[in-house]
Amino acid sequence: MELTPIMDPEALNRFLEEDFPQLHTDGKVFEVTNVAAGTIVIRLLPNDRHLRPGGTISGPTLFALADVGAYCVVLAHIGAVALAVTTSLNINFLRKPRPGPLSCTCKILKLGKRLAVAEASIFDEDGDDLVAHATATYSIPPR
Template identity: 25%
Template sequence: MESQAANYKEKVLQSFNKRGLIHTLGIEIVDFGPGWFHTKMVPHPKILQQHNYVHAGALATMADHTSGFASYSLMAEKEEVLTIEFKINLLRPAKGELIICRAKVLKPGRRIYVSESEVFSVNEGIEKLVAKATVTLAVVEMD
C-alpha cells in the first residue's frame, strides 16, 4: 500500500500528538508505515477495572485509534479519518506488563476504509491475543 500524502509520517505524527485521550491512557507509537500502525501501553492503576485487568474501554480505544491511524497513513494531505463503526471481540482478560496493538488496513476505499486491530498482553516476553477489532472509517475532506 502507498500513502496519498507525500509527507504522511509528519502528518500522522502531528495528528497523533494532538489526541488527548490516547495520551491520558498512556498509548504510544511503536512504529508505522503506509497502511499499518503499531502502538503500546503500559497498564497503570487508573485504567484497570475491578479485577485488576485493563478496562475494556481502554482496549477498545487503543484498537480504534490504532486502526484509525493505519487508515489515516494512506489518506491524502487534506483528508481526515472518522470512525463510523467498530466491533471488538474481547477474547481474554488483559493483564501484563505491556499491552500492544497492531493494526492494518484491509480495504482502502475512496470514501470508506476497513481495518483491523489485534491487541495483545505481554507477560515475561510472551504475547497473548486479548482482543480483535474490525473498524470501519470514513474519509472526511478538510479545508
C-alpha cells in the same frame, strides 16, 4: 495493490498530541511505534485509570486502543485527516490481559475514497496470545 504509508510514527504521534491532547490527559499512554505498508503498531502504557477490579485492563481501554490504532493506520496512508470518523467498530475480548503494556497491530483491509476498513489485534506486550480483536470502518471526508 500495495499500500504506501505517507506518515511515519513521529508524524502520527505528533498529530495525536496536537489534535487529540485529551488522549494523554493523565500522561502519554498511546504511542505509535512502527509504520509499514498497510500496517502500524501502537503501544498502550496503561495507568491506574485503565485498570478494573480483578487485576486487568478495562474493556473500554481495549476498545480505545483498537479505535485509536485503526484510526492511525488509516491516517498513516491518507494523511492527517482529523475529520475521518469511526462509523463502526466491533471488538471481541478473547483473554484477560495483564495489567501492563499492550501492543496493537493494525492492518488496512480495504482503503477506498470514502471508506476504510481495518483490523486491530491486541496482545500483552510480552506475550503471543491475542487479548482482543476488532474490525473498524472509518468514513473519509471528501478532499
